[in-house]
Amino acid sequence: MNELVKKQQRGEVTKKKILEVALKLFSEKGFNKVTVDEIVKKSDSSKGSFYQHFRSKSDIFLVRFTEMDHYYLEVYKSFPENMDPMEKLSIFSQKLMHFLENEMGKDLMKVIYSAALESREHTYFLDSNRSLFKITRTLLEEAIEKEKINPELSLDDVSTMVTQSYMGSIYHWGLRITDRSLDSFSTPFINALLIGISKKL
Amino acid sequence: MNELVKKQQRGEVTKKKILEVALKLFSEKGFNKVTVDEIVKKSDSSKGSFYQHFRSKSDIFLVRFTEMDHYYLEVYKSFPENMDPMEKLSIFSQKLMHFLENEMGKDLMKVIYSAALESREHTYFLDSNRSLFKITRTLLEEAIEKEKINPELSLDDVSTMVTQSYMGSIYHWGLRITDRSLDSFSTPFINALLIGISKKL
DNA sequence: TATAATATCAGACTGTAGTCTAATTTTGGA
DNA sequence: TCCAAAATTAGACTACAGTCTGATATTATA
Numbered sequence: 502m503n504e505l506v507k508k509q510q511r512g513e514v515t516k517k518k519i520l521e522v523a524l525k526l527f528s529e530k531g532f533n534k535v536t537v538d539e540i541v542k543k544s545d546s547s548k549g550s551f552y553q554h555f556r557s558k559s560d561i562f563l564v565r566f567t568e569m570d571h572y573y574l575e576v577y578k579s580f581p582e583n584m585d586p587m588e589k590l591s592i593f594s595q596k597l598m599h600f601l602e603n604e605m606g607k608d609l610m611k612v613i614y615s616a617a618l619e620s621r622e623h624t625y626f627l628d629s630n631r632s633l634f635k636i637t638r639t640l641l642e643e644a645i646e647k648e649k650i651n652p653e654l655s656l657d658d659v660s661t662m663v664t665q666s667y668m669g670s671i672y673h674w675g676l677r678i679t680d681r682s683l684d685s686f687s688t689p690f691i692n693a694l695l696i697g698i699s700k701k702l
Numbered sequence: 703m704n705e706l707v708k709k710q711q712r713g714e715v716t717k718k719k720i721l722e723v724a725l726k727l728f729s730e731k732g733f734n735k736v737t738v739d740e741i742v743k744k745s746d747s748s749k750g751s752f753y754q755h756f757r758s759k760s761d762i763f764l765v766r767f768t769e770m771d772h773y774y775l776e777v778y779k780s781f782p783e784n785m786d787p788m789e790k791l792s793i794f795s796q797k798l799m800h801f802l803e804n805e806m807g808k809d810l811m812k813v814i815y816s817a818a819l820e821s822r823e824h825t826y827f828l829d830s831n832r833s834l835f836k837i838t839r840t841l842l843e844e845a846i847e848k849e850k851i852n853p854e855l856s857l858d859d860v861s862t863m864v865t866q867s868y869m870g871s872i873y874h875w876g877l878r879i880t881d882r883s884l885d886s887f888s889t890p891f892i893n894a895l896l897i898g899i900s901k902k903l
Numbered sequence: 904t905a906t907a908a909t910a911t912c913a914g915a916c917t918g919t920a921g922t923c924t925a926a927t928t929t930t931g932g933a
Numbered sequence: 934t935c936c937a938a939a940a941t942t943a944g945a946c947t948a949c950a951g952t953c954t955g956a957t958a959t960t961a962t963a
Contacts, residue, residue: 510930547942550943553940558919618812618877619812654894666870693895694895697898711959747913749913753951755911758950
């Protein structure tokens with residue numbers, strides 16, 4: 502065991518150290534007040550190591566963001582089999598937003614949202630949200646099968662709309678200087694959208 | 703006349719020159735490939751002048767973006783008096799997105815959306831959209847008066863939702879590498895939202 | 904018109920993210 | 934075990950947005 506750990510690449514240890522120190526500094530002082538030089542100094546590392554393990558300063562946040570994939574899956578699996586798929590979607594979205602605000606925080610979300618627009622690799626954001634998109638797509642697929650959704654809309658259509666509504670909620674909240682919670686903004690919005698795409702009786 | 707022009711502050715002439723040169727360079731090479739040094743050199747100006755007239759490099763784009771206020775008002779005023787307010791909103795939104803894509807362009811929109819998240823002055827974005835928000839709010843007010851909207855929703859609620867849907871449409875489109883137009887993404891989304899906030903019969 | 908206050912301008916300077924190169928360590932195959 | 938290839942590391946260096954200072958021009962006021 503010990504040997505196995507030791508045989509793990511030295512690099513992984515360094516990466517973890519840098520990640521920890523960086524996240525600690527970001528939470529203490531805010532992303533913009535922390536420099537990469539400070540991070541590498543306080544983690545007894547170097548610029549070379551930093552950029553060996555992370556593509557950019559904001560990549561630190563992206564790594565944390567992406568690590569949380571498993572949470573979405575847990576929420577998804579927690580739904581009872583027979584629950585209305587539109588209700589699942591609504592609750593899933595609400596829990597997602599609550600999670601993003603409380604576990605990730607506004608600073609992180611703003612940095613990621615901004616960096617995604619600036620990054621030339623379009624994979625940046627979409628990759629790290631892949632498992633999230635997969636879940637909402639699955640839920641929407643179920644809703645279509647159960648004829649809960651306006652039959653004029655395709656799975657791609659509604660899947661895009663849900664993505665747009667998530668992005669709109671988060672971006673809007675990121676801009677506002679407010680104490681109101683993200684989900685207090687997002688829930689009415691997403692629920693209105695879900696009504697809008699529902700099959701009319 | 704000539705005298706009046708001459709009496710205009712020297713500064714305004716410089717500002718205009720910088721703006722023109724910068725926009726030309728941005729459209730030729732893209733925002734990120736143009737440096738402020740290049741802009742001031744090619745406009746026979748200096749860093750001092752640049753930052754005298756603009757708060758930042760991206761402020762150039764914001765100025766252009768904000769100059770276009772009057773367009774929204776024209777569209778708004780073009781609607782016949784008796785048109786359904788929800789239809790007005792739908793058409794207004796569609797024209798807005800078409801305008802943003804074709805007159806502003808994706809590069810500009812991405813830069814502005816990203817800079818807004820990074821700027822410490824929260825006025826950055828909201829200010830430059832003030833007249834837009836005013837119009838959508840007026841349209842929503844009219845819709846509420848005519849009882850077209852779910853009475854459980856306040857004007858603030860629906861106004862926020864429309865803003866969220868605009869931001870979501872634009873942000874989502876900004877991320878995607880696609881030839882599809884912005885309004886082909888935004889229109890179904892915004893229309894679904896409008897259905898979702900409508901008063902049920 | 905004289906002068907003080909303000910606006911404009913030039914360009915050197917600073918801060919910081921990210922790159923590059925060369926040294927060192929680790930690993931995997933012979 | 935030995936060595937070549939690959940991974941890791943250090944830190945000097947570059948690029949560039951934005952700041953600062955001091956000079957010059959313009960305007961407002963007396």
